[in-house]
Amino acid sequence: MKLNGKIAVVTGASKGIGAGIAKALAAQGATVIVNYASSKADADAVVTHITTHGGSAIAVQADMSQGTDVARLFNTVREHYGTLDVLVNNAGVAVFQMIDDLTEEAFHTQFNLNVLGYLLAVREAVKLMGPGASIINISSILSTDPYLASSVYSATKGAVDTLSFALARELGPRGIRVNSILPGHTNTPATAGHFAGELGEKILAGTPLGRFGEPEDIAPLAVFLASGDSHWVTGESIRASGGVRGVGY
Numbered sequence: 001m002k003l004n005g006k007i008a009v010v011t012g013a014s015k016g017i018g019a020g021i022a023k024a025l026a027a028q029g030a031t032v033i034v035n036y037a038s039s040k041a042d043a044d045a046v047v048t049h050i051t052t053h054g055g056s057a058i059a060v061q062a063d064m065s066q067g068t069d070v071a072r073l074f075n076t077v078r079e080h081y082g083t084l085d086v087l088v089n090n091a092g093v094a095v096f097q098m099i100d101d102l103t104e105e106a107f108h109t110q111f112n113l114n115v116l117g118y119l120l121a122v123r124e125a126v127k128l129m130g131p132g133a134s135i136i137n138i139s140s141i142l143s144t145d146p147y148l149a150s151s152v153y154s155a156t157k158g159a160v161d162t163l164s165f166a167l168a169r170e171l172g173p174r175g176i177r178v179n180s181i182l183p184g185h186t187n188t189p190a191t192a193g194h195f196a197g198e199l200g201e202k203i204l205a206g207t208p209l210g211r212f213g214e215p216e217d218i219a220p221l222a223v224f225l226a227s228g229d230s231h232w233v234t235g236e237s238i239r240a241s242g243g244v245r246g247v248g249y
């Protein structure tokens with residue numbers, strides 16, 4: 001049990017990659033705050049999964065793009081536990097539009113959650129963190145290898161990698177590590193049907209390990225970055241993608 005006694009917040013943990021990470025952290029002994037936006041039943045199911053496997057978790061609703069909600073989430077953590085060891089910034093949204101169809105609304109929806117939301121969460125989290133704490137920001141391989149119609153989304157993930165590096169420098173003197181994980185194409189509710197057809201064939205052909213990812217493929221890296229095993233790792237952007245690179249899309 002690598003995370004015994006640790007308190008961890010996972011944003012957007014009611015489904016997909018966040019749910020996989022929440023379960024994996026709990027399986028290593030962490031108490032997990034399972035954040036969700038609107039899917040209470042899904043978040044409750046993740047909590048039930050964790051508790052029936054002997055772990056500890058609570059579900060907390062908060063829209064991570066809203067400062068007041070973010071503050072409320074971390075106030076709940078303070079009231080329940082008084083401290084925080086791990087933050088996984090995972091709640092994110094993608095709107096795929098060619099540049100001709102770009103809307104300001106889609107820009108703000110993505111940047112407000114994927115970038116501002118991550119920064120607001122870190123601002124609140126570090127009030128509860130001390131030396132040894134770990135912040136993990138979920139980015140995407142699209143940050144360095146964007147595909148068609150993903151200019152805004154990919155830009156948010158490029159920002160995630162950069163802010164992770166910047167915060168690693170800023171928070172290093174306080175003993176807090178910050179890293180980003182870049183998942184590849186991962187089967188989740190968000191991507192259902194997305195990897196079908198020609199795009200999916202290209203992705204698979206360019207993936208050395210020959211399949212799409214699952215949340216369970218990403219979660220062990222989050223456990224590593226949350227645990228003391230990675231105590232000398234900070235400011236890094238690490239791909240978890242089956243090796244896919246330069247597909248061209």
Ligand code: NAP
Nearest residue numbers: 012014015016017037038039063064091092140186188190
């Ligand atoms: P998903 O299946 O759509 O799950 C998204 C999660 O985020 C849900 O739990 C959802 O909660 C939550 N959420 C959405 N908006 C929120 C908000 N405003 N405040 C708080 N929570 C919110 O997504 P996913 O595919 O697992 O993606 C998770 C992360 O991985 C994202 O940052 C995404 O960019 C990144 N990523 C995904 C892939 C991929 O192929 N799937 C690849 C690279 C990176 P509700 O259910 O309550 O709405």
